Amino acid sequence: MDLNYLTAHDIKDKIKKKEISCREVTESVFSRIEEVDVSINAYIRLEKDSALKSADRIDKKISKGEDTCDFTGIPVGIKDNICTRDITTTCASKILNNYIPIYDAGVIKRLKSQDYILTGKLNMDEFAMGSSNENSFFGPVSNPWDTERVPGGSSGGPAASVAAGEAICSLGSDTGGSIRQPASLCGVVGFKPTYGLVSRYGLVAFASSLDQIGPFARDMEDCAALLNVICGHDSHDSTSLDAEVPDFKSFLKDEIKGMRIGVPSQLMLEGIDPEVRGAVNSALKMAEDMGAKVEEISIPNLEYALNVYYIIAPSEASSNLSRFDGVRYGFRDSDADTLRNMYKKTRARGFGDEVKRRIMIGTYCLSAGYYDAYYEKALKVRTLIIQDFNDAFSKYDVLISPTSPTTAFKKGEKTDDPLSMYMSDICTIPVNLAGLPAVSIPAGLSNDGLPIGLQVMGNVLREDNVIRAAYALEKAIGFKGIPKI
Amino acid sequence: MRISSDDAKHVAKLAELDFSEDEIKKITLQLDKILEHVARISAVDTEGVKNTSHVMDIKNVFRDDTPADTLSQEDALKNAPLEQDDGFRVPRID
């Protein structure tokens, strides 16, 4: 197998045994990028020179017998809404296309402390708003399984790069499903941790109470290892949990006997593709065969999750994106003669349509006369959804559903109808509203040869259950697909 | 219609966004559809329900009053679209 398709744990193993070097792995990744990225467009910016330099330095370090961590010398891609000091961070937007952060995000500091190798900055939907990665200033990302189709979004680049062997792992962000849904469409593992486990310092904010950074990997083992690196308290983030972070790898137990699995009926009905439902049901049967108890459960308020999300997220976003005004950084419409004109024209020209749409929705929902009926009301319904989940988790250890109602759809299929695009997130959104941990793992391929994803959700800070269930199912499903691109 | 073109123009003004007449027409329709959909939450009985602004029960997170993390002037101005006299230049305020 090509080195660029190895998992991080395999690479670490082989390097230890001196079978391969970091340099070789890194070169393999970059030659793959050179081969396919012209069709996939997963990368906005590559850091080849510094990556190879780092690889050499790390190889020397290893040869001297210095200690290494799980991600020492591993080529990892970073979604372009995570600030990397001195390396442009664009959020796939024209308004930040020349922005060079003067600080590193909390997660980057943690990866650097392990001496990881940065492959480059990954493409995404502009400001993390989208479900198809068609909203990027740098052009859409293609699904490696079928380049006519979308990889999902907003972390299309992170998902596609790992699927196509253009990175060993990557980091994305998830606000309403932006890690899990693209993971599902691209046939890789994508994990959204409990809200507050991973620092948001340096993550360009979309919806502050929903955003979380999380890993993309080819298997649960790598995923757990990457969680170990990025989780942990950050004093720069007031919403960061001060809880002790477990060793997530310790939850990789290949057994789920007696585990109680709930299947929310609201997420298995309308609009779910029959093949998707079929794959999930197969997996659930495997779970039963392994001794887990599987039951359908009704979570009534889930019906409103999409509505609540599409009020809260745009509202917070409309405020978070106010800072993009051409004054201190980023793109500025320099022809404008007055301040107000500069603001309006900079933002009109600098933001894409979806971003503007969400800013408009959010501004409306927060505005005088509408705040109570929209924003305030949404916050209350959110409480009900959280209560519903609490009730569900008092009876079940995990909840399982499809990650996405469909497999990868064709580019352009939903771009004219924002609402239909929003529906892609119907299974993933509820999780963010409650701050729950959830993962998407590949559950098989459709008849068209497109990946189907299965989502495992756990209660707050119950990554143990999520990882355990996902790992056991991953082993049982035995998905080994690699796109033929 | 939940939202009119005038409403949309007002919202655009609050958000410092500039739209042409055509764009306003288009976005008004899109917003109307979306708002119609999300407004379904009005059907939910939330009598006596508290709102959730923060999902996790964290409180009293502070920092000590000691200096840290300050940038050099160079770094502060590094990304300035237009710099003048060590500051960020903006056009005439109207």
Added chain:
Amino acid sequence: MTGIIKTENNYESTIGLETHLELETATKMFCGCRLSFGEKKNINTCPVCLGHPGSLPVINKKAVEFAIKIALALNCSINERTIFHRKNYFYPDMPKNYQISQYDIPLGVGGYLEINMGDYVRNVGITRVHMEEDAGKLVHTGSTGRISGSGGSIVDYNRAGTPLIEIVTEPDIKTPEEAKEYMTVLRNLLLYLDVSNCSMEEGSLRCDANVSIKPEGSDGLGTKTEIKNLNSFKFLRKGLEYEIKRQKKVLDSGEQVIQETRHFDNNSGTTKALRSKEEAHDYRYFPEPDLVPIIIGKDMVDAIRETIVELPEEKSRRYMEEYGLSSYDAGFLAGDSKIAGYFERCLDCFDDAKAVANWIMGDFSALANKEKIHISDSKVSPESLCRMLKMIAGGRISIKIAKTVFEEMFNDGSDPEEVIKNKGLEQISDSGELEAIIDEVISSNPGPVGQYREGKKKAIGFLIGQVMAKTKGKANPRIVNAIMSKKLR
């Protein structure tokens, strides 16, 4: 009812004041940058106070403690749970185009501040005390330095993020004089709490006013206008006086007062409507998702209450009781924390409080005012002043001589002993020495002596004067008087 401005048509005025106070913490409200004092631009900034993408605020604990202290001193109830809100509006001095502030659950509510207007005393209601962050500074290019007529502006974010406390009164203040007194008392109180340097010139204490008038005795309130740029107590009073007169003129001519923001112009002493007629801001307040709630337990409140030293009112009362000072004197000394401190240090080494008080309020203040310095910044230490006062009490110098001595001490920081030694100012109290001089005066002034013996008692004044002249003022007047009276019998 006292204190109401009466105009021809008998209107009464209502004033509400909004005060912003920059706290003197070491660092900003939500980040670790130092507070600035007018150095080069943009040298105390970081990703947070520059509003960089991905940056997040973290609350400065000391700022919260200071805020609680202020709220307690203003007799507010402290909300056990308080949160921050975002106040959204676009302006270049706002790095995020929203200000992190407080909205419907502020830190302190329902307090009051007592003001003493001389012939009456009353409480001004304090609606709320809350925390927020300051904006940066704009320098407008162009000759006037003001926005109108300038070609552009330059933004400096050194000040952005400085902790700010907002104190809002009820629309409770009735006259410009009351407003001025409120600000004076408030400022002294805040100085006492040692939370800010409270300087209106430097901008660490700012005040905006809301003013309305209504026909005397009517219910409700008239339309209010907001007055900005009142940056001294004098301008506050002038601005309010002008605005009340202006509103009266408007109503008298049958028109309506327009609700607007007006700018006070120092030079003309008038208020002018701000050029751009903006719609009322829709700030779209919502709870700040990047910050978690603050829960303030009783323990924390009690601990902070302990740190509040004796406040002016209390101190003044104590001065009157313990030292027998008059209400005016006690008020003067207690009203300024530094004067009170100086006064109390003097009492550590000299126990005639009235003498100390007189000296501080008299010559000392006069000299200090002339030099435009505070007595505590003068060259005269409390210990040094006490040494001088001991000399007066011990009869070594007269009060008149002491004035000269003090002037030396004030100008050069000299020790009083040195001064009287160098200038030979020690009072002559030796009876022997004085007798000789008195005899001389009596023998060379038979006229006045005779007049005295004939019953014109006032003539002794002239004779004593002669002794003082001969001794260059150094003779102890009491002893001279006693000896002279005896000899003239």
